[in-house]
Structure formats: C-alpha cells, structure tokens
Amino acid sequence: xxxxxxxxxxxxxxxxxxxxxxxxxxxxxxxxxxxxxxxxxxxxxxxxxxxxxxxxxxxxxxxxxxxxxxxxxxxxxxxxxxxxxxxxxxxxxxxxxxxxxxxxxxxxxxxxxxxxxxxxxxxxxxxxxxxxxxxxxxxxxxxxxxxxxxxxxxxxxxxxxxxxxxxxxxxxxxxxxxxxxxxxxxxxx
Amino acid sequence: xxxxxxxxxxxxxxxxxxxxxxxxxxxxxxxxxxxxxxxxxxxxxxxxxxxxxxxxxxxxxxxxxxxxxxxxxxxxxxxxxxxxxxxxxxxxxxxxxxxxxxxxxxxxxxx
Amino acid sequence: xxxxxxxxxxxxxxxxxxxxxxxxxxxxxxxxxxxxxxxxxxxxxxxxxxxxxxxxxxxxxxxxxxxxxxxxxxxxxxxxxxxxxxxxxxxxxxxxxxxxxxxxxxxxxxxxxxxxxxxxxxxxxxxxxxxxxxxxxxxxxxxxxxxxxxxxxxxxxxxxxxxxxxxxxxxxxxxxxxxxxxxxxxxxxxxxxxxxxxxxxxxxxxxxxxxxxxxxxxxxxxxxxxxxxxxxxxxxxxxxxxxxxxxxxxxxxxxxxxxxxxxxxxxxxxxxxxxxxxxxxxxxxxxxxxxxxxxxxxxxxxxxxxxxxxxxxxxxxxxxxxxxxxxxxxxxxxxxxxxxxxxxxxxxxxxxxxxxxxxxxxxxxxxxxxxxxxxxxxxxxxxxxxxxxxxxxxxxxxxxxxxxxxxxxxxxxxxxxxxxxxxxxxxxxxxxxxxxxxxxxxxxxxxxxxxxxxxxxxxxxxxxxxxxxxxxxxxxxxxxxxxxxxxxxxxxxxxxxxxxxxxxxxxxxxxxxxxxxxxxxxxxxxxxxxxxxxxxxxxxxxxxxxxxxxxxxxxxxxxxxxxxxxxxxx
Numbered sequence: 001x002x003x004x005x006x007x008x009x010x011x012x013x014x015x016x017x018x019x020x021x022x023x024x025x026x027x028x029x030x031x032x033x034x035x036x037x038x039x040x041x042x043x044x045x046x047x048x049x050x051x052x053x054x055x056x057x058x059x060x061x062x063x064x065x066x067x068x069x070x071x072x073x074x075x076x077x078x079x080x081x082x083x084x085x086x087x088x089x090x091x092x093x094x095x096x097x098x099x100x101x102x103x104x105x106x107x108x109x110x111x112x113x114x115x116x117x118x119x120x121x122x123x124x125x126x127x128x129x130x131x132x133x134x135x136x137x138x139x140x141x142x143x144x145x146x147x148x149x150x151x152x153x154x155x156x157x158x159x160x161x162x163x164x165x166x167x168x169x170x171x172x173x174x175x176x177x178x179x180x181x182x183x184x185x186x187x188x189x
Numbered sequence: 190x191x192x193x194x195x196x197x198x199x200x201x202x203x204x205x206x207x208x209x210x211x212x213x214x215x216x217x218x219x220x221x222x223x224x225x226x227x228x229x230x231x232x233x234x235x236x237x238x239x240x241x242x243x244x245x246x247x248x249x250x251x252x253x254x255x256x257x258x259x260x261x262x263x264x265x266x267x268x269x270x271x272x273x274x275x276x277x278x279x280x281x282x283x284x285x286x287x288x289x290x291x292x293x294x295x296x297x298x299x300x
Numbered sequence: 301x302x303x304x305x306x307x308x309x310x311x312x313x314x315x316x317x318x319x320x321x322x323x324x325x326x327x328x329x330x331x332x333x334x335x336x337x338x339x340x341x342x343x344x345x346x347x348x349x350x351x352x353x354x355x356x357x358x359x360x361x362x363x364x365x366x367x368x369x370x371x372x373x374x375x376x377x378x379x380x381x382x383x384x385x386x387x388x389x390x391x392x393x394x395x396x397x398x399x400x401x402x403x404x405x406x407x408x409x410x411x412x413x414x415x416x417x418x419x420x421x422x423x424x425x426x427x428x429x430x431x432x433x434x435x436x437x438x439x440x441x442x443x444x445x446x447x448x449x450x451x452x453x454x455x456x457x458x459x460x461x462x463x464x465x466x467x468x469x470x471x472x473x474x475x476x477x478x479x480x481x482x483x484x485x486x487x488x489x490x491x492x493x494x495x496x497x498x499x500x501x502x503x504x505x506x507x508x509x510x511x512x513x514x515x516x517x518x519x520x521x522x523x524x525x526x527x528x529x530x531x532x533x534x535x536x537x538x539x540x541x542x543x544x545x546x547x548x549x550x551x552x553x554x555x556x557x558x559x560x561x562x563x564x565x566x567x568x569x570x571x572x573x574x575x576x577x578x579x580x581x582x583x584x585x586x587x588x589x590x591x592x593x594x595x596x597x598x599x600x601x602x603x604x605x606x607x608x609x610x611x612x613x614x615x616x617x618x619x620x621x622x623x624x625x626x627x628x629x630x631x632x633x634x635x636x637x638x639x640x641x642x643x644x645x646x647x648x649x650x651x652x653x654x655x656x657x658x659x660x661x662x663x664x665x666x667x668x669x670x671x672x673x674x675x676x677x678x679x680x681x682x683x684x685x686x687x688x689x690x691x692x693x694x695x696x697x698x699x700x701x702x703x704x705x706x707x708x709x710x711x712x713x714x715x716x717x718x719x720x721x722x723x724x725x726x727x728x729x730x731x732x733x734x735x736x737x738x739x740x741x742x743x744x745x746x747x748x749x750x751x752x753x754x755x756x757x758x759x760x761x762x763x764x765x766x767x768x769x770x771x772x773x774x775x776x777x778x779x780x781x782x783x784x785x786x787x788x789x790x791x792x793x794x795x796x797x798x799x800x801x802x803x804x805x806x807x808x809x810x811x812x813x814x815x816x817x818x819x820x821x822x823x824x825x826x827x828x829x830x831x832x833x834x835x836x837x838x839x840x841x842x843x844x845x846x847x848x849x850x851x852x853x854x855x856x857x858x859x860x861x862x863x864x865x866x867x868x869x870x
Contacts, residue, residue, distance in 0.1 A: 005415035005500035012252060015419045015499045021255050022491045025262050029529025032266035037559055040277040061215045072204040075245040121546060125554050128546040172246045176238045183230035187218060265526055268613055273562040275626035282626060
C-alpha cells in the first residue's frame with residue numbers, strides 16, 4: 001500500500017534513507033543533550049572520580065568490541081543485500097542481533113555487579129547519569145534489534161532489501177553513541 | 190548510486206583498525222598522563238566515529254546536505270554547551286556559591 | 301523542467317483495491333493524510349475548548365476572588381495553579397502544534413506539492429495515535445489523586461520534582477509523560493513532512509516553486525526536531541527525579557535546577573518559532589490570493605525564515621535573565637534577542653509590501669490574516685522591552701510578559717488557525733462558510749482579545765506579578781483601579797468566548813449544507829490543492845499534476861484571468 005509519493009525522489013536519495021538520516025539527526029540532539037549535561041556536571045564535580053573509578057573498563061571495552069563487530073556484520077549484511085542475496089543478508093542481520101543480545105547480557109552483568117556493590121541510580125548523581133545514559137542507549141539497542149529481526153524476516157525472502165541498509169544506518173548510529181559513551185563513562189575517570 | 194565504490198571498502202580491515210584503536214584507548218590511562226588519556230580516550234573516539242560514519246554508514250557517498258545536517262546538529266550541541274556551561278560547570282560566581290555536596294556511598298571502593 | 305508523468309506511475313495508485321471501507325478503517329484507522337489531518341484538527345479544537353474553559357475559570361477567580369465560578373466551583377490556590385499550568389501546556393502543545401502543523405501540514409502538504417499522500421502513511425497514522433494517547437494521558441492527569449500538575453508549563457524543579465512541594469505526585473508525572481509522548485508524535489510526524497516535501501514533489505516543482513506555507517511547516521518541523529532533543533533528555537531526568545529519587549536537578553544533593561531551565565528553554569524558544577512559522581505561511585498564502593498579487597519577495601522571505609530559525613537557537617536564556625545566570629551570558633543573550641526581531645520585522649514588511657498596490661478582497665480569511673500581522677506586531681515590539689536584560693529585571697514574571705506572549709501566541713494559535721480554517725474549509729468540506737457569520741465571529745474575537753490583554757500590559761507595568769491566585773492578598777495590588785482592569789479583562793474574555801458560538805454555528809450550518817457549493821477553486825487561487833475536487837478524493841487526483849511555474853503568479857498583465865495556476869501549461 002505504498003503511495004506514489006513514496007516512489008519519488010526529487011533529492012536523489014530514496015525516501016527511506018532520507019527519513020533514517022532525519023531520525024539519526026533528531027537522536028543526535030537527544031543523546032547530545034544528555035551527554036552535554038553529563039559533561040558539564042562531571043567537570044563541575046571532580047569528586048565524581050571516586051565513583052567513576054568503579055565502572056569496569058574491561059567489560060565496557062568488551063561491549064565496545066561487541067558493538068563494533070555487530071556493526072561489521074550489519075554493513076556486510078548491507079553488502080549482501082545490494083548484491084541481491086536476501087538470505088545471506090538475513091543471516092548477517094541475525095548475527096548482528098546476536099551481538100545486540102551479547103551486549104545486553106554483558107551490560108546486565110555489569111549493572112548487577114555495580115548495584116549489588118551499592119552503586120545504585122540514586123547513590124550518587126554520577127551513577128544517575130551512568131544508568132540513564134547506558135539505559136537510554138540500551139533501549140535503543142533493544143529497539144534496533146527488534147526492528148532488525150523484522151527486516152531480516154522479510155529480507156530472507158528477498159523482499160524489501162533496501163531496508164537492510166536503513167536499519168544498518170540506525171545501528172551504526174547506536175554504535176557511534178556507544179563509542180562516545182565508553183570513554184565518557186569508563187575511561188575518563 | 191555508485192555501488193562499486195561502496196564495495197571497494199574492505200569492511201573487515203576497517204573493523205580491525207577499530208579494534209586496534211579500542212585497545213589503545215583502553216591502555217591509554219595506564220600511562221598516567223592526563224593529557225595523553227584525553228587524546229587516547231576522546232581523540233580516538235572521534236576517529237572511530239569518523240571511520241564508522243564514513244565506511245559503514247557510507248556518509249562519503251551521500252549527498253553533501255546529509256553531512257551538513259548532522260554537523261549542524263552537533264553544532265547546536267556545542268551552542269547548548271556554550272550557553273549553559275557558564276552556569277552549570279562552575280561551582281561559584283560573582284556573589285554566589287553552589288553548595289557542593291559529597292554524598293557518601295556505603296560500598297567499599299572496588300576495582 | 302516539466303515532463304509528463306509516466307503512465308505506470310499515474311495508474312499505480314488505482315491498482316490497489318479500494319473496497320468499500322468500514323467506519324473504522326475510513327475514520328479511525330485511516331492512513332489517508334486528509335483524514336489524519338481532520339483527526340488532528342478536531343482533537344486540537346477539543347483541547348482548545350478545554351484550555352479555553354480553564355482560562356475562563358482562572359480569569360473569573362482573578363476578577364471575583366473567592367466567588368464560586370459558574371460551571372467550575374471554587375478555585376482554590378492549588379486549582380488555580382493547575383489551571384494556569386494546564387492552560388499554557390494545552391494551548392501550546394495540544395492546540396497550536398496539532399492545528400497549525402499537524403492538521404494543516406497533513407492536509408496541505410501532499411495536495412500542495414502534487415502527490416497522493418505522505419511518503420509514510422502508516423507512520424503518519426502512528427504519529428496521530430501517539431498524539432491522541434498523549435492527550436488522554438494529560439486529561440487523565442486532572443483526575444488522579446492530588447489533581448493536575450500545578451508547577452507552571454515551564455515545570456521548574458525543585459517544585460516540579462518534589463511531591464512535597466508540588467503536592468501532585470501523580471499529576472506531575474502524568475503531565476510529564478503526556479508532554480514526552482506529544483514530542484515523540486511530532487518527531488515522527490515531522491520526519492514524514494520533511495521527507496515528503498524533499499522527495500515527493502510533482503514533476504516540475506523546483507524548490508522555489510513550493511508554496512510558502514509548505515516551506516514554513518517544513519522549517520518548523522526541522523526546528524522542532526533539532527531543538528526538542530535536550531528537553532527529551534531533561535524530561536527523562538525530571539521524571540527520574542520525580543519518581544526514583546535521583547538528584548539531577550536537586551541542589552541538596554549536588555544537582556542544579558538551572559540545568560533544567562537551560563534544557564527547557566533551549567527547546568522552548570525555538571518552539572515559539574515552530575508555531576509562528578506555519579501561521580506566517582498561512583498568512584502569506586491568504587494575502588497573495590486576496591490581494592491578487594505575488595508575494596513581494598519570496599526568496600527573501602524564505603532566507604529570512606532560515607535566518608530566524610538559526611538565530612532562534614541563540615536567544616533562549618532571555619527567559620532566565622533573573623534566574624541567577626552569569627551576567628555576561630545575559631549580555632550576550634540580550635544582543636541576540638534584540639537581533640532576532642530584525643528578520644521577523646522584515647517578514648512583516650514583506651507582508652505589507654505584498655499588500656501594497658494589490659486588489660484587496662476583505663473576505664473572512666483575509667481579515668484574519670491582516671489581524672494576524674497587526675496583533676503579532678504588537679506582541680513583537682513588546683518583546684523588545686523584555687529582551688533587554690536591564691528592563692527585564694523589572695518586567696520578568698509580571699503580567700507584562702504575559703500580555704506580550706499572548707499578543708504573539710494568540711495571533712499564532714487562534715487567529716492563524718481561524719485564517720487557515722476559513723480559507724481551506726471549502727477545500728476540506730466542499731462547502732462555503734457563511735461570510736457574514738464569519739465576519740461577526742472575526743470582530744467578536746479580535747476586539748475582545750485586545751480588551752483582555754491591553755489592560756494586562758498596564759497591570760504588569762505597575763507591578764502585578766504572575767501566578768498569583770488572589771491579588772487581594774497583596775495590599776499594593778489589591779486597589780480598585782487594578783481590580784477594575786482585571787474585571788474588564790475577564791468580562792472581555794466572556795464576550796470573546798460567547799462569540800465563538802457564532803463560529804461553531806457557522807461550521808455546523810456550512811458543513812450541513814446539502815449541496816457542495818464550493819467547487820474546486822472558489823478563491824481562484826494558483827496552488828495545486830485548488831486543482832482537484834472539494835473535498836479531494838482518495839489519492840487526491842486521478843492524474844497527478846505537473847508544475848510549470850511558481851505559486852504566486854497573480855494579476856499578470858498579459859493574461860485574461862488574474863491568476864495562473866501552477867499546473868496549467870503555458
């Protein structure tokens with residue numbers, strides 16, 4: 001039930017991809033607002049380094065590795081889709097979803113450890129930011145994984161292959177947000 | 190759509206570079222020099238983000254206005270920072286002091 | 301360059317099977333942009349009634365303190381706070397935005413750019429559903445234990461964060477969730493609008509052939525998308541402060557309430573331009589048609605709009621001049637605020653230049669459009685007083701501010717909406733509205749409007765501060781000269797509300813006419829929506845149009861007719 005409007009492209013970019021860039025643009029300011037607020041507070045509160053010392057840089061690094069690898073599988077899925085190989089693209093998207101799950105597993109392990117050690121969301125405003133930022137990011141990971149599954153289901157049948165690139169762009173954005181969260185919360189102590 | 194340009198990229202090679210950068214950024218703090226850590230942490234983050242944006246998101250193949258759009262959003266974030274930092278980043282000003290409260294955490298420090 | 305539309309494209313739309321649609325799929329779950337526009341329009345109008353009723357209740361309390369308000373009851377201090385908070389919130393988020401942007405945008409954009417629907421009809425439907433949910437959540441917030449949120453539409457913490465201060469622990473969270481949902485709805489809708497206009501234009505429609513109202517709605521959507529992010533982050537933080545006990549904005553635990561103010565106003569200021577631009581676009585369309593003249597400086601108008609949009613991001617802290625911000629920042633924001641008056645003034649000059657030498661028809665839409673410019677200019681010049689931080693030290697939080705923003709918001713939300721509604725009613729419903737009733741409604745709205753708010757400038761100037769439910773508690777503000785002005789304002793509001801019945805009556809009898817007497821182009825306008833039936837069928841045209849020129853070719857000397865539609869080949 002695609003309207004004719006959807007098939008036009010006065011800009012040269014297909015409408016789906018154009019829309020995804022606008023989604024990414026609006027997400028930049030959402031995460032940007034949160035992270036700029038965090039950065040200002042962090043600079044104003046040097047004593048937060050005592051708290052920040054307790055984030056686990058190894059688990060954070062592991063999660064970075066997981067997301068980077070999942071970005072790789074996402075872009076390889078796009079390459080397969082461009083070549084017209086729907087089933088291969090679907091497999092690579094499933095692999096990306098596995099990466100998403102792995103990310104969430106590591107994160108829950110991290111959070112559980114931190115919470116049982118008393119670093120809860122209310123124990124200190126550093127932790128409030130930590131859980132809010134990683135939580136908001138995690139929600140985007142979950143949403144991305146769900147959409148990816150849906151796209152993969154259709155791509156498997158060689159249908160709607162252009163969507164593989166679109167969910168890929170969203171996924172790379174989620175990856176880039178983490179690329180900045182990692183040094184902010186784990187390295188810059 | 191210049192698809193052949195897309196697939197000249199060796200995605201696995203980019204991924205390997207990203208991982209090396211990740212390792213460097215983790216090891217950076219162990220040198221103990223603050224300014225170095227800043228570079229290895231945030232400088233590398235910028236490089237990684239650039240690599241993902243260029244090679245995985247194919248931003249270099251999109252029409253220019255996409256890059257302008259995303260850059261504008263980042264500029265707005267800088268603008269927000271510039272307008273807000275004077276009030277939020279400081280703990281005292283001309284004639285005022287923010288109560289800086291240390292909240293003790295009941296847990297032992299844990300590495 | 302205009303090429304004929306390939307046959308496959310023209311008939312592709314007919315291919316999908318149009319069985320007789322059930323009530324639910326035609327009216328409730330429709331993906332047709334025109335139906336979704338109607339849904340937004342009617343929800344917005346219903347919310348306007350609620351917001352207007354709130355204004356009635358609190359103005360009665362101010363004029364006759366302590367007296368039971370007919371139809372409401374006693375207005376306690378807590379009631380008063382909830383009424384003013386929700387009046388402001390509703391009027392901006394649930395009236396101005398849905399009517400000006402979502403309703404007119406949804407209805408007009410595909411029609412004015414010559415395509416059959418938005419590029420993402422199902423996302424369009426989803427955006428309305430989320431919007432409706434947000435309205436329901438807000439209304440529910442009035443009925444939960446504790447009542448509706450009363451911390452002002454600006455929701456400054458610690459008042460908005462701590463239940464022991466605001467006494468509405470549930471209401472404040474419901475309010476916040478409602479606002480957040482509304483933001484999501486408009487983000488989704490905005491992406492649809494921008495993508496549609498960028499990509500789905502009719503063949504031959506170049507960027508500078510796009511009607512101004514479409515441009516304005518697109519720029520407004522982009523402005524919204526770029527500015528709302530930090531506030532969404534802030535809303536998440538405030539919600540957590542309210543419900544989980546975090547301390548993002550709690551000074552007792554190391555947080556900073558000024559951060560909320562910055563996050564809020566970084567969005568809040570561009571937001572006023574988000575609602576202003578569509579109203580200016582509607583005015584531009586109406587003026588060109590009823591002056592039979594091309595827009596005086598289309599490109600300049602557009603570039604000035606872009607300048608305004610960019611500048612609007614640099615002025616926000618003028619809302620915080622006396623909040624304790626760094627005085628050096630206050631200097632900077634004064635300069636930028638005074639600067640931003642220039643592009644808007646230029647746009648008003650362009651309107652005047654457009655009218656000059658035109659062949660003016662004083663139809664109801666034209667009256668509304670003229671009133672928009674006149675009233676908005678009063679609002680604009682009073683903003684200059686407030687933008688100067690020195691003067692603002694005195695004016696902030698007085699009724700001077702309130703009169704200023706009503707002189708800007710009322711033209712935007714109410715006059716602009718009536719202008720657009722009376723202009724496009726024939727297209728939407730196929731029937732003409734009654735001109736006499738339209739004019740009675742117009743004068744019965746605009747004259748009382750001025751009678752309400754001019755006194756408020758004076759009250760503010762002599763020291764009446766805002767958000768007080770009973771001025772009899774303040775001896776210096778309780779005198780009869782001031783109270784008489786308050787009563788005068790309230791009585792004017794009652795008169796204005798009574799005249800709205802004329803509007804509803806006009807809508808009702810016009811809509812109920814047996815015959816569709818409007819025809820496709822009753823106003824003899826150039827833009828593409830007037831080239832199809834009234835109301836447009838599903839798919840808008842049987843043959844999608846091609847465009848050959850810009851939208852404002854009126855009164856060309858070498859043509860017999862004084863208009864030259866965009867889709868007519870030369």
